[in-house]
Amino acid sequence: MKQIFEISGFLALKEIWRNRSRFLLVSLVIALITLLVLFIAALGEGLGNGNREYISKLDAQLIAYQSKSDYLIAASRLSKDRVAAIRRVDGVADVGMLGTANATLILPGDVKPLKVALLGIQPGHTGEPAVVQGQQLSTDLADEVIIDKNTALRTDLKVGDNLTLRTTQGTQDEFYTLRIVGIADGQQYSLQPSIFVPFYTWDRIKPKSEAEINNPNPVANVILVKLKDPAKINEVSASIVSQVNNVETATLKQAIQALPGYSAQQSTLNLQGGFTLFIGVLVIGGFFQIQILQKVAQIGVLKAIGTANPTVALASIIQIVVVTMVGVAIGGFLTFLFSLSFPPTVPIVFNGTTTAIAVIALLLIGPLSGLVSTRYAVRIEPLKALGLS
Amino acid sequence: MNTYALETENVTKTYQSESGVINAVDEVSLQVKLGEFVALVGPSGSGKTTMLSILAALLKPTSGKVILDGQDLAAMNEVERVSMRRNKIGFTFQANNLVPYLSAVENVELMLRLNGRLDKTGKMRSRELLARLGLAERLHNLPGQMSGGQQQRVAIARAMIHNPSLVLADEPTASLDTERAYQVVETFAGLIHEQNRAGIMVTHDLRMCEYVDRVLQMRDGKLVKIYTNKTEIMDLVKGKTN
Numbered sequence: 001m002k003q004i005f006e007i008s009g010f011l012a013l014k015e016i017w018r019n020r021s022r023f024l025l026v027s028l029v030i031a032l033i034t035l036l037v038l039f040i041a042a043l044g045e046g047l048g049n050g051n052r053e054y055i056s057k058l059d060a061q062l063i064a065y066q067s068k069s070d071y072l073i074a075a076s077r078l079s080k081d082r083v084a085a086i087r088r089v090d091g092v093a094d095v096g097m098l099g100t101a102n103a104t105l106i107l108p109g110d111v112k113p114l115k116v117a118l119l120g121i122q123p124g125h126t127g128e129p130a131v132v133q134g135q136q137l138s139t140d141l142a143d144e145v146i147i148d149k150n151t152a153l154r155t156d157l158k159v160g161d162n163l164t165l166r167t168t169q170g171t172q173d174e175f176y177t178l179r180i181v182g183i184a185d186g187q188q189y190s191l192q193p194s195i196f197v198p199f200y201t202w203d204r205i206k207p208k209s210e211a212e213i214n215n216p217n218p219v220a221n222v223i224l225v226k227l228k229d230p231a232k233i234n235e236v237s238a239s240i241v242s243q244v245n246n247v248e249t250a251t252l253k254q255a256i257q258a259l260p261g262y263s264a265q266q267s268t269l270n271l272q273g274g275f276t277l278f279i280g281v282l283v284i285g286g287f288f289q290i291q292i293l294q295k296v297a298q299i300g301v302l303k304a305i306g307t308a309n310p311t312v313a314l315a316s317i318i319q320i321v322v323v324t325m326v327g328v329a330i331g332g333f334l335t336f337l338f339s340l341s342f343p344p345t346v347p348i349v350f351n352g353t354t355t356a357i358a359v360i361a362l363l364l365i366g367p368l369s370g371l372v373s374t375r376y377a378v379r380i381e382p383l384k385a386l387g388l389s
Numbered sequence: 390m391n392t393y394a395l396e397t398e399n400v401t402k403t404y405q406s407e408s409g410v411i412n413a414v415d416e417v418s419l420q421v422k423l424g425e426f427v428a429l430v431g432p433s434g435s436g437k438t439t440m441l442s443i444l445a446a447l448l449k450p451t452s453g454k455v456i457l458d459g460q461d462l463a464a465m466n467e468v469e470r471v472s473m474r475r476n477k478i479g480f481t482f483q484a485n486n487l488v489p490y491l492s493a494v495e496n497v498e499l500m501l502r503l504n505g506r507l508d509k510t511g512k513m514r515s516r517e518l519l520a521r522l523g524l525a526e527r528l529h530n531l532p533g534q535m536s537g538g539q540q541q542r543v544a545i546a547r548a549m550i551h552n553p554s555l556v557l558a559d560e561p562t563a564s565l566d567t568e569r570a571y572q573v574v575e576t577f578a579g580l581i582h583e584q585n586r587a588g589i590m591v592t593h594d595l596r597m598c599e600y601v602d603r604v605l606q607m608r609d610g611k612l613v614k615i616y617t618n619k620t621e622i623m624d625l626v627k628g629k630t631n
Contacts (some may be wrong), residue, residue, distance in 0.1 A: 003505050010502065011488075018490035018531065298488060304447060305547070306475025306503055308468070386482055388442050388559070 007307070008314035016319060023319075026287050027327035033280040034331020034362050035338070037273055039348070041358040042339070044269035046347030050191040051265070052256040054119070057187065060096075060126045061233050062225040063255045064240060064247045071250045071258035073100055073221050078247065083223055085244040091236035093228040096125035097199050097220035100189065101206040106164040106175065107155055114154060117189040118165065120202025126226040129196060131182030134159035138181070140200045146182040150193035153344045159183060165195070170210040190259075191347065225249070273358070277365055285369030288320055292373040299377055300385020309378045316374040317367060324366025328359060393420040393456075394554045394587035395444065400453035400463075402439050402610075413439040414450065415610035423554070426581045426588040428598045431607035438559065440607065441591045445480055445557050446470040458554045475503050479548030479556040479586075483563040486544040487532040493519060493543045494528040500551040511550075518546045522576060538569035545577050549584060556581060558590040562597055574600050599626050 016023045055063075064086055069076035080097070087095045099120035104113045121127040123137035129146060130136075137144050147157060157163055157180055165176045178197065187194045197205070203218040227236050237249045250258065257263055292299070299312060335350075342348055383389040402414040414436045421427050429437045442448035443455060446462045447470075455462040458477055462470060474480070479500075487496045497515040501507040519528055522542040532540050541561055548556050558577060562570030574590070578600035581588035590601065598604050604616040604625060616622045 007502055014495070015490040301482065301486065302488065303471075304445070304474065304480055304482070305500065306471055306473075306478075308471050308475075383442055383447050386559075388438055388447065 004308070004311050004314060008311050008318055011302075011311075012315040012318035012322065015315075016322060023323050024326075026284070027323050027330060029283055029287075030280065030324055030327025030362070030366070031331035031334060033276060033283065034328050034359075035334050037276050037280070037358050037362060038331065038335040038350075038355060039338075040269055040273045040276060041354045042335075042348045042350050044266060044273070045351045045354045046349040047191070047269070048262065048266055049186075049349050049351075050188045050347045051259050051262050054117075054129075054187045054189040054194060055252055055256055055259070057129070057185075058127065058224060058252060059226060060224040060252070061227045061230050062237055062240070062249045062251060064223040064225055064244070064249050067246045067248050069248070071248075071255060072260065073098075073255075074260075076221050077219050078221070078223055079217060079219055082244060082247060083220070086223055086225060086240055086247070089236065089239045089243055091228055091232055091239065092225055094126045094226040096122045096127035096224045096226075098127050098222050098224055099199060099202050099206065099218075099220050101167070101202070102192070103195070103205070103207070104166040105151070105155065105195070106166055111155075113166070114151070115192055116151060116165075117192040117194045118167070118202060118206060119189060119194055119196050120199040120206065120220070121196055122199050125224075127224040129184035129187050131184050134180070134182030136182060137196070137198050140198045142198050143176075143178045143201060144181045144198065145178045146184050146196040147180055148184050148187035148194045148196075150186055150188055150344065151195060152183050154193060163195075165205060167205055167207040169208050170213055174205070176205045223247075277361055280362065281365045281369040283369075284320070284324065284366055285372055288316070288370045288373040289376065292316070292377050295377075296380055296385045299380045300382040303380065303382040304386060312380075313374050313378050316377045317370065320366045320370035320374075321363075324363055327366075328362045331362075332359065392422065394423045394458065395419075395421040395589075396454075396456045397444070398454040398456075400440070400443060400450045400455060402436075402443060402448065403451045412610045414443065416453070417607075417610075417612045418453075419605060419612060419615075421555075421587040421589060423587055424582055424585040425603065426578045426590070426601045428601040428604045429589055429591045429607065430593070430595060430598065430604055433593070434609075435607040436610035437591045437607050439610075441557055441559055441589070444555070444589060445478055446473045475500075476551070477554045479551070479553040481541065481544040481548050481556075481558045481561050483560040487540055487547075489532050492529045492531055493524055493535065493539075496532070496543055497546045497550050500547050504551050506551065515546070515550055518550060519543065522546055536569075537564050538573060541565065541569075541573045542576060545573070545580065549580055549586070552584070552586075554587060556586050556588045558588070560592055560594075561590060562592065562594055567596075570594065570597065571599075595628070596626055598622055 065071055066076040066078055083095055083097055086092060101118045103116055103118040105116050106113050123139060131146055137146060159180055159182060161180050162177050163180060166173055227233060240249050339350060398418050399416045400414055401416055404411045404413055417440060431437045443450050450463050462473060494515055497519060498507055501511040516528060524539060524542060527535055527539060561573055565573060574597045604622055605612055606614040616625055
């Protein structure tokens, strides 16, 4: 076996080296496919992350929605009394109201205003992100905010700065000045950078219609539920639904899948990635098939002088693997270089797992697409190849 | 005790065609001794190439025996025949002889590599053999950088380097001009005699029989005549014999 590897490796590598321009061209095509696949994967991860980041990092296991809201956070309305009712359910450790809205962050000078997700949370309760710099929010009514890392990166705002938010109240634009007390890590929501404000402050400054302006009862969108024992998620979920009127619950995974456009977006990008890989299979397979067709006589000679079929097959596989590996390496390096030039606003995230899966898939398509040509090489009859029959 | 390196007994190869059964090789029996260089001649369709393929363990006869070094090639399976081709047989072809991405010396060493015998001595022998064939300056040239005659000489070196019992050449001069053709066959014959191998050359060019010890003439799949006498052979070479 060692000898087969030795001879196959010798033949495969010699041929690659002596025809390096031709093989490099194929590697470059694979590099371009790699670049495309990695970017699609990173874009999928970036867009998905931008949608789900806040939800996926929640220190909660369940989210309670208004019944029949189809797990749409913006469509759900839950009054304050529901918070108390859910808190009383056995197995619940903590609950926190979450209100979502959009606002415009006004930046000094000629800087373009930034659209942000304005999230109302209860200080000290589930839903308040942990700060990596500064401190947590103090009270439910404080004019304080925590901004996420994305907001800080895009605006250069720091802890202690004041920021101005613009929202529409009825038909009038209103401006609110709040003080930044902390910066949390990335907490994007709905593909927007996030600003967290105490719930009652949120209720005061969130955009409202004329009818809502004088409503004295604050309404949250959903209630975030932290469990005493996450393993009992099904039992507690059933208890909440049975004991609290007009609510339905979802796990974080269900909630993420229900985010508007999330599933469609991810499946579209996955499909694109899959098609790109498929094109890769055809391109690599086509190249090696053409190459084998050009080498029929040469393989015939090798077989005629006593080269065994496993050696011929292994040489072909080694070539495909080497060419694919070189292509993927070049593509990976190009991707890395390109990624350095992207501003933080571009939703491209090179997640280790996703990138590793993409790279493994790319490395596998070479040998997979070369199966046909390898089989063809093994089936070459030396007699026919040499014109002796 | 068997004194022949190669011996065939009633070798027959039949093909089924639309018009019926064709005997490409018909009951051919021949013997070649070590150190003997034999030419297999005959018109197109006489069966000489089929016979050569059978002797090279590339084709199984329909019936009969092909004994090489005491082993019957006709009774072997594909794996065994591949092993025989690698160990016991040397082969040169009409064209496309060499692996195009290996240099002259690498092409020769390939046979030793395939046999797991490429050591320092083997490498040295490969270089010496190529040097003897006038290719000392061409060791590291790729086939595409050499003339047809030089390529044939590299192929001869490759066919001999692993000390095979049987060396076969299929129209080795087909793509060469007359002067180079003579040089190649003379070299080939010299090495076969010197290294004590059994050599068989298929050729349609009777002039090349000048260097052989015997000529086997085939027609319609049968071995019809054997020329052993040097005068007879020279008459054949000069076209005095039909």
